[in-house]
Structure formats: structure tokens, C-alpha cells
Amino acid sequence: MIKHIVVIFVLFISILSAQVQKTDNFKLKDYNGKEYSLTDFENSKAIVLMFIATQCPVSNAYNSRMKSIYDEYKGKAISFIGINSNKQESVSEIKSHAKDNNLDFIILKDTDNKIADKLQASVTPEIFVLDADFNILYHGRIDDSRREDQVESHDLKSALDQILSGKEVSLKETKAFGCTIKRIQS
Amino acid sequence: MQSRLIFIIFLTITVNAQSEVELLNKSDLEKLISKREGKILVLNIWATWCIPCREEIPDLIELQRKYSKDIDVVGISVDFPDEVEKRILPFIKQQNIRYKMFVNNMKDEDLINFFNVKWNGAVPASFIYEKTGKLTLFMEGKKSLKDFEGIIKELIM
DSSP states (O other): OOHHHHHHHHHHHHHHHHOOOOOOEEEEEEEEEEEEGGGGGTSSSSSEEEEEOOSOOOHTTTTHHHHHHHHGGGGEEEEEEEOOOTTTSSSHHHHHHHHHHTTEEEEEEEEGGHHHHHHTTTTTTEEEEEEEOOOOOOOOSSSSSSGGGOOOOOHHHHHHHHHHTTTOOOOOEEEEEEEEETTTOO | OOHHHHHHHHHHHHHHHHEEEEEEEEHHHHHHOOOOOOHHHEEEOOOOOOOOHHHHHHHHHHHHHHHTEEEEEEEEESSGGIIIIIIHHHHHHHTTTOOOOEOOOOOOOHHHTOOSSSOOOOOOOEEEEESSSEEEOOOEEOOHHHHHHHHHHHOOO
């Protein structure tokens, strides 16, 4: 029982601990088996990492919004990378889901949720916008409503616009409800 | 006459059904936490669209049944308030949830930030408050009856 309490206590402390400010390089394969490294995108003005899912209704509610943001910003030297860290969502499922939903950006499979752990990502959808040195410029939601017609604050787009105009991102951290990333051994 | 009777019955059922899920604003949440009346509070944040949340609920029902003297399990659905009848109530009935149920009426971010812990809004999440109203534990992801019991037993003692 004491051991149990200690484990919970450690878990609690780790939850309270400081957030990740910067990440280092990592390599992952996409759903076709092609390997990508974060350094492949270091010439970008910003790298948008999007933790997404195939089965999460919240993530799926954002499919068309992710597509339109990608279409709007891909020509402006901003790179988009989807990451699927859910243990139960297979590479073939990710591939067909991307095709069905016209998600044309790169989607990487984060086997054993190593990158989700590294970035402390916990929910889908969850966004990290990095600069070329992999500093985190923005972390959080795409916008402020799961219902597209009720969106008031386009947080990801605002962050990208500020980055493109050389300004500091004014709202660096936002939150929204979403699905828990299904990790191994959880 | 018969149609009027049917209408009244229908109205009664509808009114009863609606009274099962209350809208939750910040003041309701503060009141819920502060007015403990000698019981531990297990606050469970969930949604009908969330599969692990749905899977966790039978364990919460059992937790409330087993420790009804010492704890209050309270659910907060983060579905939209206009989904009470269509989504939340049918699930409550199907699972036979007897504990108190709210639907969040605050902005999502305001509810997430209310708890003042590092939580990005992944559901399910549970918050355990001592009898004094002090937040003791935050748990993210689906938990089992055993997980909840481990903590509850320590707090009851």
C-alpha cells in the first residue's frame, strides 16, 4: 500500500512539474514507412506538430479545419506534421483515415508514444508549434470550440500569423477538451 | 381527453428527465467542493464521445455504491448543454447512473483552468477532494475501481 501511495505521489508531482520548453531532434516513420527527422524541416519558419487520432471524435471534428489550415499555410514556409501516438491505431488505419479525410500533410506513427512522452502531449488534438531550433512557440488547441460554427478564437492561426510577421506569439498556451492519448502500459 | 393525458405524461417524463442533469457554472463547482458535509468528493470529468470515459463509469457507479457513507461521486459531462437529452440522458439511463450529474456550462478552458493543475483537457479525468474541500489528487485517463479504492481507503481512515 505504501508503495502504491508513493507511485501516486510521484505521478502527482510529475504532473505538476514544469512544461517542456524545447525539444530535440527525433525520427519517426510515416504511414508508408518513410522515415522523417525533425531536422528535415529546420528551414521552415515554423514546424506545426499536431497530435491527432483516427478514432477520437474531437480530433475528427477538426479534420477539415486541419486541412484548411494546412492548405492556407503550407506555401508560407510552414511545415505541418501530424503525429499519431495512440497504441491501438495502426499504420494502415492511419493511412486510410488520412485518405478518407483528405489529410495531405505528413503523418508519423509514434510507436510506443515516445514523442508524446518527450513533449508531454496528453490529448488529441494537441498542437506544438516549433521554431527552427525546436523551441516551443505555441502549445495547445487549434481553436476554442469543437463546434466549428462557434469558434471565437483561432489560436493556432493567430500564432502562425504572428510568427510569419516576425512578432512574438501573444497567447502561447491554450487548453481544450479532447481524447486521452492511449499510451502503452496504460 | 386521452391525448391530453398522454401529453401530461409526456411532459412529466420530460421534466423529470431534464432535472437529472444540471448545468454547471463556476459558482456551482465552488459550492460543490466547499460543502462537503463530512464526505470525500470524487469529481469525474467525462463525455459521451469519450470511449474510455464510458468504460470507466461502471467502476464509478460501483465506487459510489460501495462507499456511499463516505464519498460523493459527482459527474461533470463536457458534452454541450444542448446535448443533455439526446446524448447524456440516454447514457445515464442505459448505465443506470445514480450519482449526481452536471453538464459543463462554462467555457472549456475555464473549467480546465479551475483545477489549477497541469491538465491539458484530456478526458476522463478525476479530482479527489478531502472532507475539508482540499484537492488531494488529480488522475488523468481511465481508472479502475481498484485505483479509486486505493486512494479512498487512505482518506477514509
